[in-house]
Amino acid sequence: MTDETLLFTSAVAMNVDQGKSVDSPPPEDLQATSPSLIPPEDTDFLDEPAQRQRIGLRWMLGSGLVILVGVAGWVGYQAVSRQPAPSVEVVTAPVTRDDLEVTITEAGSVELGGQQTFKAPSDVTVQAVLVEERQRVSQGQVLLELRDRTLQQTLDDQLVQNRINQLTWQRNQEILAERRSRLADAEARLQDSAELLDQGYISEDDFRRDKQAAEDAQSEVRNAEVELTKAELQVQQDQVKTENIRLQLEDNQIAAPIDAIVLNVDVKPGDGVQREGRLLSIGDPNQETIRLQMTTLNASQVAVNMPVRVSIIGPDPDIFEGRILRVSPQAVSEGDNAEQSSVEAEARLAEPSGALIPGSAVSVEIVLEQRQNALVVPVTALQRDAATPYVWVKTADNTAQQQEVEIGLETLESVEILSGLQAGDEIVVFLPPDVVLTPGQPLTVPQLEGAPEAGGGPVEIPVEGAE
Template sequence: MKKFKSKGQWLAGLAALAGIGVSGLIYAVVLNRSAEPVPVSLVTVERGTVETTLNESGIVELGNQQTIKSPTEGAVEQVLVQPGERVRAGQVLITLRYPERQTALGSQQAKIEQQQRIFARNQQKISEAQEQLRADERNLQTLAAGAREGAVARRQVQELEDKVRQTQATLRDAQTDTRTAALEIQALQLERQRIQQELRDTVITAPVDGVVLGIDVKNNDGVELRTDLITIGDPQQELVALQLAALNAAQVKVNQSARVSVIGADAETFSGKVQSLYPQAVVPREEERSQQRSSQSSEPTVPAIVRLDTPTGSLIPGSRVNVEIVLEQRQNVVALDTEVIQRNPEPFVWIRDSQSQAQKRDITLGLEGVLTVEVTSGLRTGEQVIIPPDEDEPQLQPGMPVVPANSPE
């Protein structure tokens, strides 16, 4: 019995020693593990450009783009150009015909000639009446002198006086008719000039050098007054027409830089500037509302124009493009990606110090863009900032050893 008890004590002691050994081993493993550096992703602080931008979409246009409209009603005689064709100022684009205006011109000319004949007859009447009046007045003077001497009867003088008054009335009527005929001729001539101008408008010419963007009519089409005929523009000036919401327009200024790109993946970007900004909001026209494709397209907007710095030759007039307007820009500043900045509530970052340990660093921000932020204090170029770990990864603590991810350390 005593021997068995000694053996049990020996086994218990051995178990205790084993427990102490395992605990020490676990402690050593934990201690060793806590000292292992945590892999982290790092970014090096550098100087760069930070900017705030406004993203819009717009419609490509050409400089001096204009749609020529029919000056009056008529028909298309001949279309002389094709879409995409380059034209020179003064080049004939379309000819029209107005047969009823030709008839009207002939009728107007006949009316003018008739009034000119009336005018000539009235002038002849004036000449005859003036000649008759001068003769009658001379005779009246002679008879009046004779009547005073008693050689001529008073009745003869009165008869001649009546004749003078009648001749004067005839002269006044002829003068009135002449003035009326002159005014009528003037009115008829003005109408003839208007008809002649309409007939001259049968030749539609290019107002500027440019390229034909679109033709809205074909040969023998009938046209009404101000019917769209043809659209041309200057390919040396590529523009983008924007319709800005009032709040966005308040941030935009003339000469701000802009980047223009075709909608789609891997689209090339072209540089430009804000060329003009309308001084007030307006309700878009019907065609502009259809282009905006917005549920709020009936809301007043502010028209703006962005002009590309260099013609691309690849943007298609009438197509929709993306426009990124640079509202504010800071160059050569300490710039940091927004993903590395945390707030609690003030902004801070985690840096890797010279001892390869994580340290929390408060920073002050300046201009804040969508992807990058200006850091005005708290960081220097060359320092390494730790990208915050995901929630399921070890969280950073001050003094925690860190090592760049995928580092052989």
């Protein structure tokens, strides 16, 4: 059988397979229409109907077998794909509500409100110490008396000079009075000389002498008035000098500017103290403040009125709450090393602790951000390998469901959930490292003691700079 005959037979079989009747044209028509397709000597089989039926049946059986194999493959694939996925062992916990915090920790020192240290105004000798440590003092109460021998001698000398100038002023008053009396006598004599000259009893030379004497007396009065004015000004100047010296001496009396308690007395009677030397310290025990020297990195995150928790450095300390009172806008460097610069800040306790010792070192925890009663999950539960963060939720039929969430405040251990979950939802908080969950995958939860909960409680972010 030639290739052309096989092509024709295939076409017939395809029509039979599609359920169509096949009417074979007469041999003469085939020969006429396609003489080159089927040679005349190979067309004898077309005259036999049984032969044509056998060929069609073979093609129908072949096509059915192909269809049967395809259907069997599809059924097998569906059977395999519908088999349940293997169960994955995970750790779950319910979503809870808790307080969430971001904090930094710095070291500080305790001070009392209005605390100050008095220093010597000049080189002085301590004359008297009128208070003792831990003594309560009232505003204006004298604490120390100092003696400046040079200044005291200056005052004594000034008082002597004041007395001399006072006497000079008094003498000038007397001189003025005397010269005014002489002037009155000279003017009276001149008047008598004028009358005698008119009557011809004296000469004009005598009259001129009396007139000159009156003029000289008038000049002496003017000079005396000038000297008296100068003496009065000198007395006034002496009073100002004396007052200044007395004020300087009063500065050597140290008085309390506020109601306070004496923290430290650095001197005793008879001690010589150089200028700016420490004398004593006081502070208001009704207020306690914490002085901080913060790193520039931490200071950039801190603002006035942020909550703080103060505790003594050590195990199981008592905690005292307060707020940031002041943050310096400028960093201060030690020497020329700008890398060691720090920013000064001050915090005030809400109420006196009764336990913190002024000058002692304390740990100060500063709350940068906080959320009260927030919906939180552990950071291990949050998945970030998609465009939107999500968590795996364990459904009622113990299968995994992917749930997108909106997150808020984040710490090293917990994340705030703003939307997507509710309190009580059971979420996967731990997966084995080599496991990848798919939606609908069965989950098994082992009975573990101490499994992590969804809420982590207040979380501290440790920041370098605290001791």
